[in-house]
Amino acid sequence: MLKKIHHYSLKPYPKNFLLKRPAAGASIIALFNYLFLMIYRPVHTQPGYLFNYELTMAIYCLGGGVAAFAAILIVSHSGIFKPGKRWNILKEISAIILVIFAMGTAVFLLAFIVEVPGDRWNLDTIIDSYRLTFMIGGIPLYLFTILNFNYLFQSKLTHQDTGRESEGEIEEIITINTPLKKEELSFYPREFLYAESEGNYVNVYLQKGEEVRKEIIRISISSFEEQLSELSFIMRTHRAYIVNLKKVTEASGNSLGYRLNVFGVKSELPVSRRHTGKFRALYSTAGR
16 A cells, blocks of 8 residues: 555656746636635635725735745745656645645735734634635645646556667658748758647757757648648647657556657647547557
8 A cells, every 4th residue: 555655656747737837826826716705705704904805805815826926936946846857746745735835824924914903923823824725725726736636547658769760760851831931940850859839930849969959930830730741650749739759758648638758858748638549549659
């Protein structure tokens, strides 16, 4: 039993969206909490002695959001949660606890401003601040973590030697044409790692020797995909991503979706649910 718990606790786990994006994450937490307090009005919440209920809760939520932003920044830059290291459920829970602690501290301190003056420097008041923050303030964090919970029970697929081209393999250079006459991009198939859509542009990541180079071209992701359609090992895995399956070192997931580790790339790339069937079929032969 302990062995199983240890296995799942260290297993790769997708990072909570709110912990990935400090500004967006803190904003979602603050907005969700405010709407929750406005709709349900928990019995433990009440207006301050200077402000009405709506403004009192807005001050608490804004302060909690600022504290969450600071805590998420610490998580993003701390050596313990270093981005280059693989994320797991233990790091996820530890990061959430840190954010809840920061928000609870903010709620406790803000009470000195908005609540009726009194002796608030006591253990019961401190514990109550953290308890309410845990029960209400952390709900968005819990929801986003639970959404990824299925990844703890997913299967893994691996390829070997994906960073090297096949011995004696001869490739023709690929040229991607864009609507702009003077703009084009050429590369060998073995150099292509993946492409990511960004508005009217596509970011193309190429392996040049020991480094990964990013090239930006003005083209739609659909047009880019069409021009690579003859290469069976390059596929559209998501509405915004095209991946060279020969460069995938590990695929973790199930029929609900996969997360891909690509040679030389730190971040994980997604395979959406609609593409999982095609992905499994192509991935099983791409490394041969």
